[in-house]
Amino acid sequence: MTYAGSERVLSEIASVFPDADVFAVVDFLSDADRRKITDRAIRTTFIQNLPGARKHYRHFLPLMPLAIEQLDLSAYDVIISSSHAVAKGVLSGPDQLHVSYVHSPIRYAWDLQHQYLRESNLERGVKSWIARWLLHRIRMWDYRTAAGVNHFVANSRFISRRIRKVYGRESDVIYPPVDVNSFSYCDQKEDFYLAASRLVPYKRMDLIVRAFSQMPDRKLIVIGDGPDMPKLRALATSNVTLMGYQPFEELKSYMQRARAFVFAAEEDFGITPVEAQACGTPVIAYGKGGSLETVRESSDPSIATGIWFGDQTPDAIVGAIERFEEMNDGTQWKACRVHAESFSSERFRAEFRDYVDRRWREFGSQLTP
Known part of the structure; x- marks a missing residue:
């Protein structure tokens, strides 16, 4: 497990409610990453102790709905779930307020099922039919357990629309926290473009590398590691530098100095483009999600603070780069920083605390005879 976007949200929620108990399906974070979230003990489900769970906990997805339902939360007046898979399915009673912060309904069970099956080589055969049946059962469970949530909070308007589509429920939007204070502003830019991400298929880093292979006079630096690295090495031309994983300070330095940050994924929110803007660096991004x-x-x-391109193709990225340069880098670097600050951790804590307090007051008034 890694300390990523959903873990950052949990960390901020834990800081807003310092006396709350913390539960999780599994907890395989390093001690250092766990301390970023809380110094409280994290209570886990039976999956934590299953053989092979540490390395392959995702393989236990079919058991996760059962596991989350075994957590006994009956002693709590307020339940807050941070959910990108099954956390919103905890059992609650009529006198308990359940607020669910949703990063996304289970992506690979709903609209991204076909992409998931394709990328997992599960499009044909017996394993494919087993996977499809399991995902069908998970969809049924996921829809049913939405009824146990009093209020949904989405991490973007994009996810709010997905919640409406999947669960038939309205949601409020509170953008996730971005640690913009760790990224200092810089207006001294150099003549290279930057892409940084885990190198996994849905991030579409291959499109960015292919685009720059068509623009040999422009320099691209790629930071990140993952299973797509061999593929990117095969695609990279001499103007593309694949740096692999880099420590935070090195990543931040490149973010500060880049002419622009290029981002080709369809993300539910997307923290990295905000971090780039916190450095005063404009973003050239896929205009969806x-x-x-x-x-x-x-x-x-x-x-x-940047421009969008309309298709996930190398040609669309080439066109966006050219359009960006025709604007004579007209994006104001200071505007990028100001915009990024609207997604700060301080803003998230204040908004989320006010939201839960308001919902609890409304809920409490309904309990009064």
Whole structure:
């Protein structure tokens, strides 16, 4: 397990409610990452102790709905779940308020099922039919347990629409926390573009590398590691530098100095483009999903923080780079920093605390005879 976006949200929620108990399906974080979330003991489910769970906990997805339902939360007045899979399925009673912060309904069980099966080589055969049946059962469970949530909070308007589509429920939007204070502003830019991400298929780093192979006069630096690294090595031309994993300070330095940050994934929110903007670096992003909310395209250079491209293709990225340069880098670097600060951790803590307090007051008034 890694300390990523959902873990950051849990960390901030834990800091807002310092006396709350913390539960999880599994906890295989390193001691250092766990301390970033809480110094409290984290109570886990039976999956924690299953053979092979530490390395292959995702293989136990079919058991996770059962596991989450075994957590006894009957002693609590307020339940807050941070859910990108099954956490919202905890059992609660009529006198308990359940607020669920949803990073996404289970992506690979709903609209991304076909992509998941394709990328997992499960499109044909007996294993494919077993996987499809299991995902069908998970969809049924996921829809049914939405009824146990009093209020949904989505991490973007994009996910709010997905919640409405999947669960038939409305949700409020509170953007996740981004540690913008760890990324200092810099207006001294150099002549290279940057892409940074885990090198996994849905991040579409291959499209970015292919695009720059068509632009040999422009330099691209790629930071990150993952299973797609051999594929990217095969695609990279001499103007593309694959640096692999880099420590935070090195990543931040490149983010600060890059002419622009290039982002080709369809993300639910997308923290990395906000981190780039916190450095004063504009973003060239795929115009779908969370990027439409985190990157601001405008004809007014005083508020623009980047531009979008409309298709996940190398040609679309090439066109966006050319359009960006034709604007004479018209994006104001300071505007990027100001925009990024609107996603700060401080803002998240204040918004989320106020939200839960307000919902509890409303809920409490309904309990009064």
